[in-house]
Amino acid sequence: MSLNENNFQSTDELNATFAQSIVDILTAGINENGRASLVVSGGRTPKALFNALSKVALDWSKVDISLADERWVETDDDASNEKMVRRELLQNKAAAANFVGLKTEHDNAKDAVETCTANLAKLHTPFDVLILGMGEDGHTASLFPCSEQIHQGLDQGARRTYIAVQPTTAPNQRMSLTLPALLNSKNIFLHLTGDSKKQVLDKAVKGGDEHEMPIRAVLNSADVELMWAP
Numbered sequence: 732m733s734l735n736e737n738n739f740q741s742t743d744e745l746n747a748t749f750a751q752s753i754v755d756i757l758t759a760g761i762n763e764n765g766r767a768s769l770v771v772s773g774g775r776t777p778k779a780l781f782n783a784l785s786k787v788a789l790d791w792s793k794v795d796i797s798l799a800d801e802r803w804v805e806t807d808d809d810a811s812n813e814k815m816v817r818r819e820l821l822q823n824k825a826a827a828a829n830f831v832g833l834k835t836e837h838d839n840a841k842d843a844v845e846t847c848t849a850n851l852a853k854l855h856t857p858f859d860v861l862i863l864g865m866g867e868d869g870h871t872a873s874l875f876p877c878s879e880q881i882h883q884g885l886d887q888g889a890r891r892t893y894i895a896v897q898p899t900t901a902p903n904q905r906m907s908l909t910l911p912a913l914l915n916s917k918n919i920f921l922h923l924t925g926d927s928k929k930q931v932l933d934k935a936v937k938g939g940d941e942h943e944m945p946i947r948a949v950l951n952s953a954d955v956e957l958m959w960a961p
């Protein structure tokens with residue numbers, strides 16, 4: 732398992748290169764299977780990348796886009812990852828893509844696990860591209876080290892695809908792909924900006940308990956392309 736570091740001078744440079752790499756992989760996926768899948772993370776980091784990506788030429792009508800995790804809020808709430816993806820990514824050329832969101836009508840994410848799992852069948856697996864972010868505590872997707880659900884989320888022996896997570900150090904209940912579901916991806920990217928995230932990653936790479944820094948579980952089990960800029 733390896734971490735291949737791609738370090739850029741600026742986020743503009745990162746976003747331009749990254750957007751083209753994603754499109755190249757999705758194009759290869761469409762050529763091979765007729766459709767391609769792109770699973771993205773929320774948060775602040777990917778906004779400018781999504782904007783750049785939305786403008787790149789591709790037969791977006793053959794691309795299915797979903798989320799690695801969702802905050803369990805209404806889709807018009809500013810905390811909603813779906814809202815951010817609709818605003819930043821499903822625009823311009825990428826407006827033609829098919830979006831498979833995670834938020835359902837259920838009040839509690841626990842009650843929506845079955846629906847999300849059924850909806851996943853709408854996406855080609857293994858995912859062609861998975862873009863992960865990382866928090867300062869080493870969480871990725873919504874696999875939070877502080878949550879009671881972290882052992883279930885990282886359990887590679889379990890058949891679970893999604894898990895409802897209640898972080899204690901971050902707001903909102905979440906729905907998250909589990910570790911084995913995240914790993915079911917052909918190309919895994921870790922998208923980080925800033926020195927402090929790089930320091931957190933360095934700490935994760937040095938090794939230790941995966942439950943204390945869940946990003947370690949991904950790094951220990953997959954080949955990961957780091958896309959980093961200051």
Ligand SMILES: O=C(O)[C@H](O)[C@@H](O)[C@H](O)[C@H](O)COP(=O)(O)O
Nearest residue numbers: 772773774775776864865866872
């Ligand atoms: O919904 C979320 O919060 C995420 O998908 C999460 O895993 C995110 O990628 C990290 O928390 C980094 O978030 P920032 O990019 O905002 O730092």
